[in-house]
Amino acid sequence: MAVTAGSSVRDARFTFSGFAGSGEPDPFGVWETPAQRDISPGEEGLVWRVALPDAASALDVVHARADALRRGEDDLARAEDELNALLAGVAPARDAERGLTGAVSYAFSVPAAEEFHPQKEMLRKTLAGLAAVETSPLTGAVAFSAVDAFADEKERKGFQEARQRWLAFVEQVQQMVAHYARVETTIAGAPVGLTRVRWAGDFETFWVPGMPALSREVHHETVNLALASRIALLRVVSVITTGAAGLILKAVALPPGGQVLLIPAARRFILDVMTVLREGRR
């Protein structure tokens, strides 16, 4: 990728808005959250805005973001593999590891040398925090048990955080499938093109007459980038829900109240591993 105009890369703005309560960054590291003043009043749905400083470098800048998205998709695939590998290691514990309550426990330990140890350990602790849990002093295996009541304040807060993350996630998915994807491109402050794409694929494109072919191509590519981003977000949803389903199905001894918390736990694991991989490239 040969982007020679470094200032163009720095001055370009790729923003994404529309997710309610999403103070969290784009999991792929491609889009920024816009300043409040840049959000039009009355605007709803998901909005991707690309503001490019000049036409000459515009295509290179957009293609560089598309490359970043592809690397993020590879990170997601890696995070999914890690979660699946972790799931494969969750096995029924021997009788000796049954908890004092008599609940069936599932062995789930994370060797310190394992890659993504902090994230796996966090997932293990999240699972452990579901209830009055005892950890085997020999194996570190966690015994899942009932969560009908909170054992202490720490547990209550853990549940509250998980619940809020879950509700934000639900809201985001609902917005993603309910609204238009709206993509705007401006070059040197001048509007070039606006495209709105419905959930089922209907397209509406608005062009400023007389735009040069290069500017039109730039907007075409920003639409491709935004749509690829939307599909990548759908894939994140799929990976998280499938991963959580895997955790739920493995942990058959969990009471229903505990199973639901595995979705926020899977979400956190996937996004944390993606962040580690992305930061590692910097």
Place this chain on the structure above:
Amino acid sequence: MPGENVTTEKPKDLKVSVQQFASELAEKVASFVTDISELEVRTYTITEGQFAAVLDDPKKKNDKVISGDGVQLRAYTRIAFDSDAIVCLPVNESGQIDGAVWDMHQAAVNQALQNRATMLRTIGDAAASALDALKKSR
């Protein structure tokens, strides 16, 4: 007592939320499969600097044609799932096909078809992953 004002929510409330989410998501995927039976592509021209004007009228949510100052529908294509198509061509003041608008419209149609195919594949893959997770559990 610390935390008394933190939350009164219980896991069972979250369970209801998860069940509702799963149900709504399944419903949305089902509606997607129905909705993609037809694809519509519209190309408009708009007066310079007027993007902010492109907003749906909240009272006309189902009215798919946008109207407003400086907004003009120039080309339209509807493609059924069996590939039957209706195309309205853009013409200029002298009745000739407006080549620039037509090129932009064709590019949008191709992009829309590609997007639909990718969405279908993504949703198919997601369903396959879910089935795979179920199989592994047995």
